[in-house]
Each structure stands twice: as structure tokens, then as C-alpha cells.
Amino acid sequence: MTRRIRVMIVVPENNTTIEPEISALCPALAPLAVARVKRPPRTLLSEDLPAYTEATLEAIAPFVNEPWDLVIYGCTAAGFLGGPESNERMVTSLRERTGAIVVSTASAMIDVLRGEGVAETAVVTPYLEPVNDGLRRYLEASGIAVERLNSFLCKTTAELGAVTEHxxxxxxxxxxxPSSRSLFVACSQLPTLRAIPQLRRSLRIPVWSSIRATAWMGAKAMTASGLPAPFQRAMSEI
Incomplete structure (x- = not known):
């Protein structure tokens, strides 16, 4: 019998969406331990990254003596705001402290879009413009252009938490x-479990979200390590 996979997810303290959605998309990864990172009550900005990095390492400290197979760094904005190199440094820090395989939402975003063979995507976010600019830079540094971006422009975590799937x-x-090649919904707090399959059916283009990309990357990493973790792509499979 295959043993249970031990997974810790590292998320902003306000996040209520990513844990249940990943559990639904990839039941083999559930249940997930959750390390919650202290953050400002407003949308994360570039100048918050040093403090957020420190808070991230503090959040995982109570968990580091336990055996983990997978650690998920689940904050999209913290992952992309500092650029690919900054994201990789955080992944390395988490790996060194936990001894686990580590995947990040920011990296998963790039991997799924590349996997779909697209070099340009439309994007939906909840972020303010300085953060959206950081997302554009991160995608473009990874060889993916932003065709068009629209945002909810949430000023606070309360506004972010009020956004619905509708x-x-x-x-x-x-x-x-009409010329869009794909769509990405960025932010691991935005609810997308049922939205993504609906949008795929109606738009007939690849549609991904931060959460769905992260679940896919986590499942892929575990399967590659010999621990089967099938990823459920469609709602009919959940």
C-alpha cells in the first residue's frame, strides 16, 4: 500500500482558498499542513519582500523537525515580485530547512504556460498596478508576454477575500x-475550482490559475519521486 504523502503548504495568513482547492484537485496530497505567514493587511508590495521573507521562515520554524515529502510555497505575489532569482532563493531556503521537494506557485505559473506551448497570455489578477507591473516583468523574463491584463485592484486583504468565483x-x-492564446488567473486566494473548467469550455483556450498550476506541479513532483499523486484536470474527475 502506498504511504500517505506528507505535504506542507506555506501561504499568507489571510489565505482561505488554496488548501481546500489543492485538496480537491489532488486528493493524494491531502491533508495539507498549513504554515501561515504574517503579512500587511494591504496587497503585498515589493518593499514588503524582506519582511515577508523573514516572516515565511518564522512561519515554517515549528514544522522543520517533521518529515515532509513536499513543501508548497503558495504566495503568487511574493514569488514573482522579486523576479525569478528571488523566487528560486526562497525555494532553496525552504528546501534546505525542510529537506523536502519544494515547488512554488510562481514557478508553476511559468511551467504550465510553457507546457501549453504559449508565448503570450491574457491575465486576471486582484493586484494593484505596481504589483501587476511586477507580474508582467516576471512573465516576460520567463519568455511569456502579457497580451492583456485586467485586475480587481484590491487594496486590502478584506477586499481580496470578498472576490467570488462569479x-x-x-x-x-x-x-x-478573440486573439487570446491562453488565460491565467493569478493569485492563490482567488477562488477558481469551478471557474477554470467553465472558462475552458466556453473560451476554448488553455485556462489556468495559480492554485491549479500549483496542484499540477506538486502532483508532478511527487509522481517523479515515486509517490503517485494523480492530478484531476476536469471537474468531472473531482
Missing amino acids: DVIALARRTVT
Whole structure:
């Protein structure tokens, strides 16, 4: 009998979405231990990264003496704001402290888009413009252009937490153009479990979210290590 996979997810303290959605998308990874990172009550900005990095390492400290197979660094904005090199440094730090395989949402975003063979994507976010600019730079540094970006422009975590799947679907449909090659919904707090399959069916292009990309990358990493963790792509499979 295959043993249970031990997974820790590292997320901003306000995040209520990523843990249940990853558990639904990849039940083999559940249950997930959750390390919650202290953060400002507003949208994360570049100048917050040093303090957020320190808070991340503090958040995982109570867990480091336990055996983990997989650690998920699940904050999209913290991953991309410092650029690919900064994201990789955090992944390395988490790996060194836990001894586990580590995947990050920012890296998963790039991997799924490359896997779909697209070099340009439409994007939906909840972020303010300085953060959206950071996302554009991160994607472009990875060889993926942003065709069009629309945002909820959430100023606080309370505003972010109030966004519904219906809101995500509506903004996504206003964002995609007839020439769009793909759509990515960025942010691991935005609810997308049922939204992504609906958008794929109606738009007929690859559609991914931060959470779905992270679940896919985590499942892929565990399967590569010999611990089967099938990823459920469609709602009919969940």
C-alpha cells in the first residue's frame, strides 16, 4: 500500500482558498499542513519582500523537525515580485530547512504556460498596478508576454477575500480577446475550482490559475519521486 504523502503548504495568513482547492484537485496530497505567514493587511508590495521573507521562515520554524515529502510555497505575489532569482532563493531556503521537494506557485505559473506551448497570455489578477507591473516583468523574463491584463485592484486583504468565483469568471470573459492564446488567473486566494473548467469550455483556450498550476506541479513532483499523486484536470474527475 502506498504511504500517505506528507505535504506542507506555506501561504499568507489571510489565505482561505488554496488548501481546500489543492485538496480537491489532488486528493493524494491531502491533508495539507498549513504554515501561515504574517503579512500587511494591504496587497503585498515589493518593499514588503524582506519582511515577508523573514516572516515565511518564522512561519515554517515549528514544522522543520517533521518529515515532509513536499513543501508548497503558495504566495503568487511574493514569488514573482522579486523576479525569478528571488523566487528560486526562497525555494532553496525552504528546501534546505525542510529537506523536502519544494515547488512554488510562481514557478508553476511559468511551467504550465510553457507546457501549453504559449508565448503570450491574457491575465486576471486582484493586484494593484505596481504589483501587476511586477507580474508582467516576471512573465516576460520567463519568455511569456502579457497580451492583456485586467485586475480587481484590491487594496486590502478584506477586499481580496470578498472576490467570488462569479466575479472571476466575469472579469476573465471581459479580459480575453478573440486573439487570446491562453488565460491565467493569478493569485492563490482567488477562488477558481469551478471557474477554470467553465472558462475552458466556453473560451476554448488553455485556462489556468495559480492554485491549479500549483496542484499540477506538486502532483508532478511527487509522481517523479515515486509517490503517485494523480492530478484531476476536469471537474468531472473531482
